[in-house]
Amino acid sequence: MTDLISPDLIGSLNEQARAAHEDDLGSLGRQLARRGIDLEAVIARAMAWSVAIPTWGVGTGGTRFARFPGLGEPRGIHDKLADCGVIQQLTRGTRTVSPHFPWDEVSDYNALRQEAAQYGLGFDAVNSNTFQDQTDQSHTYKFGSLASAKKDTRAQAVAHNIRCIEIGKQLGSQSLTVWIGDGTNFPGQQSLSGMFSNYLDAMRDIYAALPADWSMFIEHKMYEPAFYSTVISDWGSSLIAAQTLGDKAKCLVDLGHHAPNVNIEQIVARLIHVGKLAGFHFNDSKYGDDDLDSGSVDPFRLFLVFNELVDAELRKAPGFRPAYMIDQSHNVTDPIESLMSSATEIARAYVQASIVDRKALAEAQAENDVMAAHRLLKAAYITDVSPILAEARRRQGGAHDPIAAYRAAGYRARVAKDRPVIKGASSGIV
Ligand code: RM4
Ligand code: MN
Ligand code: MN
Numbered sequence: 001m002t003d004l005i006s007p008d009l010i011g012s013l014n015e016q017a018r019a020a021h022e023d024d025l026g027s028l029g030r031q032l033a034r035r036g037i038d039l040e041a042v043i044a045r046a047m048a049w050s051v052a053i054p055t056w057g058v059g060t061g062g063t064r065f066a067r068f069p070g071l072g073e074p075r076g077i078h079d080k081l082a083d084c085g086v087i088q089q090l091t092r093g094t095r096t097v098s099p100h101f102p103w104d105e106v107s108d109y110n111a112l113r114q115e116a117a118q119y120g121l122g123f124d125a126v127n128s129n130t131f132q133d134q135t136d137q138s139h140t141y142k143f144g145s146l147a148s149a150k151k152d153t154r155a156q157a158v159a160h161n162i163r164c165i166e167i168g169k170q171l172g173s174q175s176l177t178v179w180i181g182d183g184t185n186f187p188g189q190q191s192l193s194g195m196f197s198n199y200l201d202a203m204r205d206i207y208a209a210l211p212a213d214w215s216m217f218i219e220h221k222m223y224e225p226a227f228y229s230t231v232i233s234d235w236g237s238s239l240i241a242a243q244t245l246g247d248k249a250k251c252l253v254d255l256g257h258h259a260p261n262v263n264i265e266q267i268v269a270r271l272i273h274v275g276k277l278a279g280f281h282f283n284d285s286k287y288g289d290d291d292l293d294s295g296s297v298d299p300f301r302l303f304l305v306f307n308e309l310v311d312a313e314l315r316k317a318p319g320f321r322p323a324y325m326i327d328q329s330h331n332v333t334d335p336i337e338s339l340m341s342s343a344t345e346i347a348r349a350y351v352q353a354s355i356v357d358r359k360a361l362a363e364a365q366a367e368n369d370v371m372a373a374h375r376l377l378k379a380a381y382i383t384d385v386s387p388i389l390a391e392a393r394r395r396q397g398g399a400h401d402p403i404a405a406y407r408a409a410g411y412r413a414r415v416a417k418d419r420p421v422i423k424g425a426s427s428g429i430v
Contacts, residue, residue: 002118004086005409010399013408017390017400025387035379037355039388045354046385046392049347051282052096052124052325055104057339058083060422061291061329069423070334072416077104078115079419083336085119090405091343092398096124098325099171101164102134109170124175125217125279125323126168130157131181131225147182147199147231149190154202161206169211175278175323177252178206179219183226183233195231200244207245216249217278217323218242221257224289234258235267242276250278254327255305256289257281265304272312275319280305281327282346291329293338295345302345303381306353314358334412340402344389351388356380 029039058080060070074080081097088094097116106112116123130145138156143149145157157180165176182199184190203216210216220238223230232238235251242249251271258264271277284290284297295302312320326346330338357376364373390400399405406412 090402092396123171144182146202147195177217183230217252252278254281279323294342306349310353
């Protein structure tokens with residue numbers, strides 16, 4: 001194993017925080033015991049939790065208007081894996097990465113898999129990219145990819161997805177995430193039903209190439225880059241596609257891909273009901289696909305999503321095996337800090353949802369005791385579970401305070417010496 005941050009430094013910082021931490025954990029443990037909750041059982045759940053880091057998330061992002069480069073940005077997949085390794089070493093709750101192709105292309109994927117394993121990382125879902133043209137590509141995606149009016153363009157996009165599956169097999173991945181930007185900007189530009197049919201035909205060809213133990217994650221998004229209509233704009237279109245394709249196809253929920261104020265936790269409940277919830281792309285937003293840090297704007301919504309997830313887990317809902325990934329764009333922060341903060345906030349929501357008194361909640365609901373039911377949910381949400389999250393990290397060799405340890409280690413300044421600033425007037429989400 002390669003240690004990117006000195007274990008001695010982590011150990012000494014943890015030691016400095018130890019007395020206060022034990023005091024806080026003891027107090028929380030007594031509080032939970034009064035509520036009939038076993039602290040050790042919750043710590044065990046926190047230790048087992050993991051969320052995948054997107055390889056594209058460790059680079060500095062931008063908007064449609066500009067991108068302001070950061071210091072020491074990763075030069076390619078090898079640097080990205082190292083940055084993900086730092087996040088895992090300090091948080092211990094991000095054991096996999098989700099790669100994007102062709103962005104992360106290399107010549108030897110077995111070597112890449114071993115390189116990741118050196119940092120304690122495995123590979124989660126592979127992501128295809130037919131929302132940009134790549135160099136040496138014969139057919140443009142300007143007017144669409146899998147849903148294009150042009151047969152050759154659709155075939156090229158299908159071939160790229162099948163290539164992603166081949167790469168994923170070598171990396172030990174078991175799922176393909178398909179998000180397309182296909183849609184229209186003008187009424188009349190294309191046939192709305194024709195595009196969906198083209199999409200389904202193309203997806204059938206990709207589906208046929210999935211190995212037996214693989215899943216296909218269909219990701220919907222309301223708008224952008226298409227602004228009048230988007231082919232897979234919502235969970236309804238996604239579910240129709242998943243049901244049309246077969247058991248291996250499921251619906252992936254990116255928290256930023258809905259209309260403002262949509263009840264996402266209810267969508268999650270519906271997808272769980274039909275056994276079609278693929279998993280998540282976590283982020284936060286105020287207006288649209290803002291790709292802000294998870295839990296930074298609306299942590300209560302994140303908790304309510306996890307309330308549905310933990311409920312499904314505990315009642316063993318059929319087919320419930322979601323994949324958890326982060327999908328964010330970091331424009332004004334150090335991406336490693338943002339991802340560590342987000343991983344912590346996502347784990348927090350999971351742990352808070354794990355301490356909901358579900359028996360009492362079911363009783364309150366059965367009696368239509370509205371206020372009691374609401375207070376039971378809120379009681380879990382307002383519990384500060386930070387000492388549990390810190391304890392889970394400490395027991396696994398991680399940092400009591402990941403961001404403080406990262407700053408003390410001077411990692412960014414160290415790698416900045418080898419990684420030139422990526423200048424240029426480029427804009428774009430990643
Ligand atoms: C999209 C979508 C996809 C991600 C790209 C980079 O908005 O969220 O999941 O692959 O961004
Ligand atoms: Mn996404
Ligand atoms: Mn997005």
